[in-house]
Amino acid sequence: xxxxxxxxxxxxxxxxxxxQFSSICNNDATTPQLLFLYFCLGLMSIGAGGIRSCSxxxxxxxxxxxxxxKHAGILESFFSWYxxxxxxxxxxSMTCVVYIQEAMGWKVGxxxxxxxxxxxxxxxxxxxxxxxxxxxxxxxxxxxxxVLVASFRKRRIELSSLDTDELYHHRKGSALVVPSERIRFLxxxxxxxxxxxxxxxxxxxxxxxxxxxxxxxxxxxxxxxVIPIWSTGVLVSVNVCQNSFLLLQASTMNRHITxxxxxxxxxxxxxxxxxxxxxxxxxxxxxxxxxxxITGKPTRLGLKQKIGIGILVSAASMxxxxxxxxxxxxxxxxxxxxxxxxxxxxMSAMWLLxxxxxxxxxxxxxxxxxxxxxxxxxxxxxxxxxxxxxxxxLSAASLVAxxxxxxxxxxxxxxxxxxxxxxxxxxxxxxxYYWLLSSLGFANFIYYLACSKAYGPCKxxxxxxxxxxxxxxxxxxxxxxxxxYDYDDDVV
Numbered sequence: 001x002x003x004x005x006x007x008x009x010x011x012x013x014x015x016x017x018x019x020q021f022s023s024i025c026n027n028d029a030t031t032p033q034l035l036f037l038y039f040c041l042g043l044m045s046i047g048a049g050g051i052r053s054c055s056x057x058x059x060x061x062x063x064x065x066x067x068x069x070k071h072a073g074i075l076e077s078f079f080s081w082y083x084x085x086x087x088x089x090x091x092x093s094m095t096c097v098v099y100i101q102e103a104m105g106w107k108v109g110x111x112x113x114x115x116x117x118x119x120x121x122x123x124x125x126x127x128x129x130x131x132x133x134x135x136x137x138x139x140x141x142x143x144x145x146x147v148l149v150a151s152f153r154k155r156r157i158e159l160s161s162l163d164t165d166e167l168y169h170h171r172k173g174s175a176l177v178v179p180s181e182r183i184r185f186l187x188x189x190x191x192x193x194x195x196x197x198x199x200x201x202x203x204x205x206x207x208x209x210x211x212x213x214x215x216x217x218x219x220x221x222x223x224x225x226v227i228p229i230w231s232t233g234v235l236v237s238v239n240v241c242q243n244s245f246l247l248l249q250a251s252t253m254n255r256h257i258t259x260x261x262x263x264x265x266x267x268x269x270x271x272x273x274x275x276x277x278x279x280x281x282x283x284x285x286x287x288x289x290x291x292x293x294i295t296g297k298p299t300r301l302g303l304k305q306k307i308g309i310g311i312l313v314s315a316a317s318m319x320x321x322x323x324x325x326x327x328x329x330x331x332x333x334x335x336x337x338x339x340x341x342x343x344x345x346x347m348s349a350m351w352l353l354x355x356x357x358x359x360x361x362x363x364x365x366x367x368x369x370x371x372x373x374x375x376x377x378x379x380x381x382x383x384x385x386x387x388x389x390x391x392x393x394l395s396a397a398s399l400v401a402x403x404x405x406x407x408x409x410x411x412x413x414x415x416x417x418x419x420x421x422x423x424x425x426x427x428x429x430x431x432x433y434y435w436l437l438s439s440l441g442f443a444n445f446i447y448y449l450a451c452s453k454a455y456g457p458c459k460x461x462x463x464x465x466x467x468x469x470x471x472x473x474x475x476x477x478x479x480x481x482x483x484x485y486d487y488d489d490d491v492v
Contacts, residue, residue, distance in 0.1 A: 001117050004040040005110040013037075056082060056387035060375065062132050076300065079372045080280045083364075087273040094270040102264060140382055143216045144223075150189035150212050157188050167192045170214040172203060179214050183221050190214050215379070222378050223385065228451040229307070230389055233370045235444040236314045237397030238404070239359065239437060243269050246352070248425050252342070253328060253349035263349070271353060275360020276367070283364065303373045304452050310366020311448050315441025317358035322434035324351050329426060338426040376459055408433060 007013040015029040101109030189212040205211040251265040337343035374386035422428030
C-alpha cells in the first residue's frame with residue numbers, strides 16, 4: 001500500500017488520466033510506470049493471499065476444537081459474523097474512502113489505507129502472544145501428490161471386496177484404519193504389499209511416494225467429494241462479479257438523494273454488503289432465536305439448505321436486474337438520449353436496491369453456508385484448504401464471467417449488430433445479458449440439487465449444527481483432557 005500510495009506522489013510514477021467515456025486515449029503509461037504499478041499490485045496480491053487464506057481458519061482455531069457439541073453453534077455464528085465484519089470493512093472502503101478520494105484526491109485517498117494497514121499490523125503483532133497457534137503440518141499438496149503417485153504405481157493391484165483382506169497403512173493413534181469405499185482406486189495408495197519392504201522399524205513408510213496413510217487418502221477423497229458443490233458456488237459468484245456493468249448502469253441513472261447530495265456510482269456496491277450484513281444479523285439474532293423458541297429446541301437451517309436457497313435467490317436477483325435494466329433502457333430511448341452513453345436518465349438509481357437486497361440475501365445464505373460447509377466437511381488438517389476454497393471460487397468466477405462476456409460479444413456483436421454488452425449501455429441489451437445469467441443460475445440450481453443428493457448427508461446433519469443431529473463427534477469431556485492442541489490427533 002505504501003508503494004501504491006507513492007504512485008500518486010512521485011511525479012514520474014503518475015500517469016495522466018483519460019476521459020471516462022472516451023474511446024481514444026493518448027496518455028499511455030511508460031514501461032517503467034507499468035512495471036512499478038505491477039510490482040505494487042504483485043506485493044498486494046501476495047499479502048492478501050497470506051491474510052485471506054488463513055484468517056478464517058485461524059479465527060476458528062481461537063474458539064475451541066471444532067468437534068465440540070457445545071461450541072458448534074458458536075462456530076456457525078463466527079462464520080456469519082466474520083462475513084459481517086469483512087463486509088463492513090469493504091462497505092467503509094466503498095463509501096468513506098471513495099468519498100475521500102473524490103473529494104480530496106488520490107494522495108489522501110490512498111494515504112488512508114496506508115494508515116489503516118499500519119494500525120492493523122501493529123494490532124496483530126501486539127495481540128500475538130494471546131493467540132492459539134496450532135502446530136504447522138506438512139504441506140497437503142505434497143500429501144495429495146503422494147497419494148496420486150502411489151495409486152498410479154500400484155494400479156495393477158486388485159482390491160478385494162472385503163477390506164479385512166488387505167493390510168492398510170495408518171498413522172499411529174489414528175481412528176482411521178480402513179479407507180472408505182468411495183473412489184476405491186485411491187485405496188491402493190495405502191495398501192501394504194510387503195511389510196518388510198514397505199515399512200521401517202518404527203512403522204513409518206520406507207518410501208512415502210509408494211505407501212501413504214489412510215488419513216492422507218481420505219483427505220484427498222474429502223476434497224474431491226466437495227468439488228461438485230464448490231463448483232455450484234462459482235456461478236453464484238459470477239453474479240457478484242458484475243460490478244463493472246452495475247457501475248455503468250448506476251452512472252446513467254439519477255443518483256441524487258437530495259438536490260445537493262449525489263451517491264457516487266462506485267458506492268452502490270456497498271448496498272450489496274449492507275444487505276448481506278443485515279440479513280446475517282437478522283438470521284443469527286432474530287430468525288434463529290425466534291424459530292428455536294417456537295419449536296422448543298435449537299433450530300437452524302442445514303448447510304445444504306442454506307447453500308441451495310442462496311443459489312435460487314441469486315438467480316432470481318438477476319431476473320429482477322434484467323427487468324430494471326429493460327425499464328431504464330426504454331426510458332433512455334423515450335428521452336432521446338440513446339446515442340449519448342454518459343447521459344443520465346430521470347429514472348432513480350434507487351430502483352437498483354431490490355436487486356442488491358436479493359443478492360445480499362443470496363450472499364448471506366450461500367457465501368456463509370459454503371464457508372461453513374467446507375470447514376466442517378473437510379478434515380481438521382485441511383482447515384486452511386477449507387477457508388481457501390471459497391476465495392478460489394471467487395477467482396474462478398472472475399474467469400468464468402470474463403469468458404461469458406467475451407463469448408457474448410463475439411457471437412452477438414457480429415454482422416454490424418450492436419453487442420448486448422456494448423460500451424454504449426443505451427444501444428446494447430444488458431437486459432438480455434442479465435436474463436442469460438439468470439437462466440444459467442436456475443440451471444445451476446438444478447445441478448446443485450443433483451450434487452447435493454449425490455453427496456449424501458453432511459457431518460453436521462441435514463437440519464444444521466444442533467446437538468441431536470451432529471454426527472461423528474467426540475465427547476465434550478474428551479476435549480478437556482487434551483492439553484496438546486494438535487489437530488492431527490483428532491479425526492472426525
